[in-house]
Amino acid sequence: MRASVTTIEPNGHFCSDCAVRGFAVCSSLDPAELREFEHLGCRVHFATGETVFSEEDIATSFYNLLEGVMRLYKLLPDGRRQIVGFALPGDFLGMNISGRHNFSADAIGAVTVCQFAKAPFGRFIEDRPHLLRRINELAIRELSQARDHMVLLGRRSADEKVATFLLGWRERLFSLKGSSNMVPLPMSRQDIADYLGLTIETVSRTFTKLERHGAIEIVHGGIGLRDRARVEALVAA
Amino acid sequence: MRASVTTIEPNGHFCSDCAVRGFAVCSSLDPAELREFEHLGCRVHFATGETVFSEEDIATSFYNLLEGVMRLYKLLPDGRRQIVGFALPGDFLGMNISGRHNFSADAIGAVTVCQFAKAPFGRFIEDRPHLLRRINELAIRELSQARDHMVLLGRRSADEKVATFLLGWRERLFSLKGSSNMVPLPMSRQDIADYLGLTIETVSRTFTKLERHGAIEIVHGGIGLRDRARVEALVAA
DNA sequence: CGCCAAAATTGATCTGCGTCAATCGACTTT
DNA sequence: AAAGTCGATTGACGCAGATCAATTTTGGCG
Numbered sequence: 001m002r003a004s005v006t007t008i009e010p011n012g013h014f015c016s017d018c019a020v021r022g023f024a025v026c027s028s029l030d031p032a033e034l035r036e037f038e039h040l041g042c043r044v045h046f047a048t049g050e051t052v053f054s055e056e057d058i059a060t061s062f063y064n065l066l067e068g069v070m071r072l073y074k075l076l077p078d079g080r081r082q083i084v085g086f087a088l089p090g091d092f093l094g095m096n097i098s099g100r101h102n103f104s105a106d107a108i109g110a111v112t113v114c115q116f117a118k119a120p121f122g123r124f125i126e127d128r129p130h131l132l133r134r135i136n137e138l139a140i141r142e143l144s145q146a147r148d149h150m151v152l153l154g155r156r157s158a159d160e161k162v163a164t165f166l167l168g169w170r171e172r173l174f175s176l177k178g179s180s181n182m183v184p185l186p187m188s189r190q191d192i193a194d195y196l197g198l199t200i201e202t203v204s205r206t207f208t209k210l211e212r213h214g215a216i217e218i219v220h221g222g223i224g225l226r227d228r229a230r231v232e233a234l235v236a237a
Numbered sequence: 238m239r240a241s242v243t244t245i246e247p248n249g250h251f252c253s254d255c256a257v258r259g260f261a262v263c264s265s266l267d268p269a270e271l272r273e274f275e276h277l278g279c280r281v282h283f284a285t286g287e288t289v290f291s292e293e294d295i296a297t298s299f300y301n302l303l304e305g306v307m308r309l310y311k312l313l314p315d316g317r318r319q320i321v322g323f324a325l326p327g328d329f330l331g332m333n334i335s336g337r338h339n340f341s342a343d344a345i346g347a348v349t350v351c352q353f354a355k356a357p358f359g360r361f362i363e364d365r366p367h368l369l370r371r372i373n374e375l376a377i378r379e380l381s382q383a384r385d386h387m388v389l390l391g392r393r394s395a396d397e398k399v400a401t402f403l404l405g406w407r408e409r410l411f412s413l414k415g416s417s418n419m420v421p422l423p424m425s426r427q428d429i430a431d432y433l434g435l436t437i438e439t440v441s442r443t444f445t446k447l448e449r450h451g452a453i454e455i456v457h458g459g460i461g462l463r464d465r466a467r468v469e470a471l472v473a474a
Numbered sequence: 475c476g477c478c479a480a481a482a483t484t485g486a487t488c489t490g491c492g493t494c495a496a497t498c499g500a501c502t503t504t
Numbered sequence: 505a506a507a508g509t510c511g512a513t514t515g516a517c518g519c520a521g522a523t524c525a526a527t528t529t530t531g532g533c534g
Contacts, residue, residue, distance in 0.1 A: 074384060074385075074387075074388050076388065076392060076393075076474075077473060077474070078474060080392045080393075081392070082387055082388040082391045082392045084384045084387050084388075095377050095380075096377065096381070097374055097377050097378050097381070098381075102381045102384060102385075103384055129366040129369060132366060132369055132370065132373065133369060135373065136369065136372065136373045136376060137334055139373060139376040139377055139380060140332050140333065140334050140376055141334050142380055143332075143376060143379055143380050143383060144333070144334070144335075144339045146380060146383035146384065146387065147311060147321045147339060147340060147383065148311075148339075149387060150311075150319055150321050150383065150386060150387060150390055151311050151313065151319040151321075153387055153390035153391045153434065154319045154390045154431075154433070154434030155313060155317045155318070155319045155434060156313075156317075157520075157521095158520075158521065188481070188482090189481075189482060189483090190481085190482095194391075196391070197390065197391030197392060198521075198522090199521075199522060199523080200481090200482080200483095201482095201483080201484085201521085201522075201523085202520090202521055202522075203482095204482060204483055204484080205483080205484080205521090207482095207483095208483075208484080220530085236314060237313075237314070237315060394490080394491095395490075395491065425511070425512090426511075426512060426513095427511085427512095435491080435492090436491075436492055436493080437511090437512080437513095438491085438492075438493085438494095438512095438513080438514085439490090439491060439492075440512095441512060441513055441514080442491095442513080442514080444512095444513095445513070445514080457500085
């Protein structure tokens, strides 16, 4: 195992050359504001599998994901898990109204976040409505995604779920790394199952089936799209 | 059939004695603002089953539900329907980022909304960050509910779904009309099924089963809770 | 390289819920 | 009150996906 545990970088970074500068919350800030903003956040690293925050924890911070992928999930008392989303660089986490997080967040692979203490961040927003508007925009976009996912969970078959997930994930990665027929899947089969409301066995079998039909190719760490039309047909259905 | 179709009231109402004044978006406005706000909205009535707006429609208005219940839903191309929520008085509808609604909304029973044209409403918000903050708060609350619902759809059994729905719906009505062991269900069994990701038959059978076990009593237009502990046990499970 | 643990795949079987179909009951209309 | 309509309930049966149980593959490490 790598020796790395959660580490907090001793400062010394600049928002202006941040990788997510263009599309994260902070995209709404002008250069002057950015310089002030810089002092509010602090880069924190998390190793594979570490939990960034847990459901029901008092929410003391907001997080701007800079690098890596996170799984966002809720647990039922008996251990059943529903993954409510995967976070990618640029995603903003920690909004809530109850003062507590309403889901947990783990690192899938190594992760870097820009962490903001709640109070100073709140004060910074106070007189910057454009930042608030940006946050609102992100919340509304997430809400729309959440509703799409409800349709998937409630009304789609296993085949459709897996196909929809593959193309949706590809689409999200597209805006970050550009398009490709290779869809990297950093999360485990169990994660995919818990995202789609299926079991790990069904996910595995569905991938195998799609591969047998020539629609995809299962490669290490991801999926190759061989016949996108066929996968898209499942999504449209 | 009642002769009523969509009717637009010829003005003449006051925000100050609006039924949802205390808890809707407008709760963040002071009396002076309210008087200005009054001119932006316009009461519109919808009869049972009428569609207030449709998914993919250009969103030209926001809506503040004043009276009645609405179903909010998405359709798959082949007609499968997922109800993503029910709206009650005080709920604010129409937020979006794409410029289009991302779900459809029908009246369940007679409905009155306070309708705001997008542009003037947007201008009104512009220099009133507290209103924006209120809208953000509502969006975040909805997001949290959406995530809870994902858990239900993806990971719960039919019994748990129905029990969770009953108590959740009761809880929502509680803040409007106070608590009672009678839970009115203005929506059809089909609506409930489409909300829970089940079929109408399974919903019906589950109600019957709960009634046989003495947990509930099926009455016309609703459900009576006879053994709440038993229903709560299903939710906790 | 070989050993071990964890993840993924595959197979066999089971079951919860869907599907199909009939009946019932509550309203509306005449 | 009879007839027709629509929603809800009930029953019989089937199947998609869960469960249980082995393997197989992969990755880390001495």
